Amino acid sequence: MTQPSPTITDPRGADLVPAHATLERLGSGSTWAEGPVWLPDEQALIFSDIPGNRILRWDATTGPELPVHRDQVEFTNGRTLDHQGRVIACSHGRRAIERTELDGTTHVLVDRFGDKRFNSPNDVVVASDGAIWFTDPPYGITVAVEGHEGFREYGDNFVFRFDPETNDLRVVASDVEEPNGLAFSPDEKLLYVADTSAAGTPGNGEHRLIRVYDVLTGIKGGRGPDAVPSGPVVKNGRVFVEVDRGLADGFRVDTTGNVWTSNGDAVTVFAPDGTELLEVVVGEVVANVCFGGPDGSDLFVAASSSAYRLRTNVVGAGLWWL
Numbered sequence: 214m215t216q217p218s219p220t221i222t223d224p225r226g227a228d229l230v231p232a233h234a235t236l237e238r239l240g241s242g243s244t245w246a247e248g249p250v251w252l253p254d255e256q257a258l259i260f261s262d263i264p265g266n267r268i269l270r271w272d273a274t275t276g277p278e279l280p281v282h283r284d285q286v287e288f289t290n291g292r293t294l295d296h297q298g299r300v301i302a303c304s305h306g307r308r309a310i311e312r313t314e315l316d317g318t319t320h321v322l323v324d325r326f327g328d329k330r331f332n333s334p335n336d337v338v339v340a341s342d343g344a345i346w347f348t349d350p351p352y353g354i355t356v357a358v359e360g361h362e363g364f365r366e367y368g369d370n371f372v373f374r375f376d377p378e379t380n381d382l383r384v385v386a387s388d389v390e391e392p393n394g395l396a397f398s399p400d401e402k403l404l405y406v407a408d409t410s411a412a413g414t415p416g417n418g419e420h421r422l423i424r425v426y427d428v429l430t431g432i433k434g435g436r437g438p439d440a441v442p443s444g445p446v447v448k449n450g451r452v453f454v455e456v457d458r459g460l461a462d463g464f465r466v467d468t469t470g471n472v473w474t475s476n477g478d479a480v481t482v483f484a485p486d487g488t489e490l491l492e493v494v495v496g497e498v499v500a501n502v503c504f505g506g507p508d509g510s511d512l513f514v515a516a517s518s519s520a521y522r523l524r525t526n527v528v529g530a531g532l533w534w535l
């Protein structure tokens with residue numbers, strides 16, 4: 214099989230990947246691959262196989278059939294690392310955000326908004342202050358193979374921020390119809406959130422886009438000595454890009470601010486001004502991507518049956534372990 218190679222769609226895209234870069238299939242074994250994260254201490258990639266209810270693993274010694282990292286995991290979806298190297302993951306089955314400690318034990322960090330359960334947390338990022346930001350669309354309670362049947366107890370789909378130090382939970386965005394992937398710009402002054410409502414219940418919205426918000430912090434909520442800086446909050450939400458091949462399920466940002474996103478059966482890269490720079494047609498539907506590898510410049514792609522790797526000339530933003 215010919216290995217897919219990037220198509221440069223704007224001259225600036227030529228700098229993003231080495232000449233003659235190709236997309237390498239690392240291994241297969243999933244039905245619907247999602248939630249990739251690079252584990253720097255192990256030089257390994259793990260990712261969710263949501264319908265398989267398990268997590269697969271790739272390292273330089275594995276493939277082409279990828280081994281099971283963990284199974285019976287209650288339908289994990291998106292994941293990331295916190296600053297201590299612990300895996301923070303979304304669980305459709307537990308309707309929760311959970312953390313795997315360095316000793317391998319996993320426990321729920323938060324699963325309720327007030328007295329209501331979350332829908333099915335989908336994707337997650339950790340900010341530089343350690344707060345966990347995540348999206349909560351309904352796919353894990355509405356799509357039969359992605360979790361357990363259920364209903365939306367708080368009646369909507371929000372983006373939340375959870376501080377694991379204080380247990381403070383707040384809604385940061387309520388205007389995304391079905392929020393999915395999310396990521397910060399390198400300076401954390403922007404938050405990108407995908408709206409994949411075109412994947413949802415017929416009759417809902419038909420969005421296939423990424424929204425962007427200003428992240429505002431340190432706003433004084435009044436006058437006098439008791440007025441403390443508030444935030445962070447997100448404001449001024451607007452459309453960043455509409456994607457053309459499918460859904461922008463999940464994405465990551467590089468240190469120069471480009472957004473590397475799934476787009477149907479492709480990975481598409483957008484500049485901070487929304488210009489499309491580069492596209493790689495993978496050949497099967499892509500859910501999500503992450504940066505990793507020894508120098509943070511390998512782009513790992515979770516796409517339906519398989520995990521792929523693309524060498525790049527950029528470095529992923531927020532890779533604190535580099």
Ligand code: MG
Nearest residue numbers: 335336393462
């Ligand atoms: Mg997702």
